[in-house]
Amino acid sequence: MLVSALLTSVGINSGLCVLFFTLYSILRKQPTNYEVYIPRLIAEGSSKRRSHFNLERLIPSPGWVKRAWKLSEEDLLSTSGLDAVVFMRVITFSLRVFLFAGVIGIFVLLPVNCSGDQLHDIDFADLSNNSLDVFTISNLSSGSKRLWAHFSAVYLVTAFVCYLLYYVSLLLCSKEIQ
Template identity: 65%
Template sequence: MILSALLTSVGINLGLCLLFFTLYSILRKQPGNINVYAPRLVAEGKSQQRTQFNLERLLPSPGWVRRAWQPSEDELLSILGLDAVVFMRIFIFSLRVFTFAGIVGIFILLPINYMGSQLDIDFSDLPQKSLDSFSISNVNDGSNRLWIHFCAAYVFTGVVCYLLYLEYSYISSKRIAYFYSSRPQPNQFTILVRGIPISSGSSFSESVETFFTEYHPSTYVSHSVIRRTSRLQGLIGDAEKLYRRLADLKSKNHAQQRFRRDGFLGLFGRRVGLLDHYEKQLEDLEDNVRMEQSSLAGEEVPAAFVCFNTRFGAAIALHIQQGVNPTEWVTEQAPEPHDVHWPFFSASFIKDGFSSSGLLLHVRFLQFYFLFQL
């Protein structure tokens, strides 16, 4: 590698970093991006969109970098949860590894390579010369100094493994402490069962009740069979959007209320107030939701949430095979309530297997693609 090319690469990367920091500093202050950069504050009602124009919004500010490093691990754990702590520990582990590698490389390996004489390099025009004199290719053939490189590789591997062990022990202890200090969650007592077989004259609910009452009589509590609710979820989503519009409209000055026409695309029909129009639409959606809920009695899918009276009972049912056929009574950990993706449960075992295999192949393709790019 030529020194001038290395310096050019360093300058380009530093320029890109500065550009990205500047863009983030500006975009995070725009009112339209508040749901992207501060969703938790918006959900808790601690942050609201500001419609007044402010010149300070268009100027980058480095204050967020200092504030990002101020919270301690305990504060991150209490505010953002264990995932944020683990994410920060990844950066700490990476800094430790690269710091050790930099010390060994700069103060041990670089002087050893530079003192070699395998390459005949003229340093009269250093910016246009190669940096091979600082690499292992400058060490003389058969020199005992090559053992320093071998030892450094083994030492570096051992240190990285030791740091991984320390990091794993630390995160494991944090995870156990967080588990025991937090309140029990419903998903910890629940498993998801898919591929429920059905016999003639019975429903999925009856099959689940019979199966778990027979094989887990001391820990089984209840179950809830999943139903096809795609239309219902769509109606609920529309109602939530309309409710947010209505709440935002009510929070503004009534004198500033806008009007529209109730016909096609708001271009035809009589002129009505948005407040009355949204309230009427919300009432219609509520009626549609009630009608849809009443028509879901027979829309069952072969999947159910099964609840147990202890977390140990749920763990036993989760980790043992429930039947001879591996495609039936498939158990997995129940997701948290806000992480449930309802269309997922209507997929068959074969379709789910193809989807998982396709996702795995896609990830492997991306890994090999970036590996070959390097």
């Protein structure tokens, strides 16, 4: 993969992410979408429809992200339902796995791959047209002792995921007992 292709992909995906967060922030405030975004509160009669025009409804606000992360599972269950609780659990689980795998990848595997001699060194003067293969496992020669780092990393990440699954199941069982 070329550096310029990677930067293009990062730019496009970042732009789409900002666009979708902005659209969600605007659409969730529209009275016609209340049945989609707060159906439980409408069914219980806790939320009233506001039909008067307000300019604030058209301005995106990122405050909902902070409020969503601050809610406890009990609060989230009572206001948004079980699907929101499950979604937040999946997101937090994925973030933990990604953080752990990212730390291993950046601080262990990346230096191991860069120390390989299978490919030519990277030319920082013409960085945008260079390949990123120097940073991958393809830079290690076949039968190298450094391949054990990749083997160990796979088992470490797998063990961490199993630990997280066990920890989550223990939490669920302890909540059911209470």
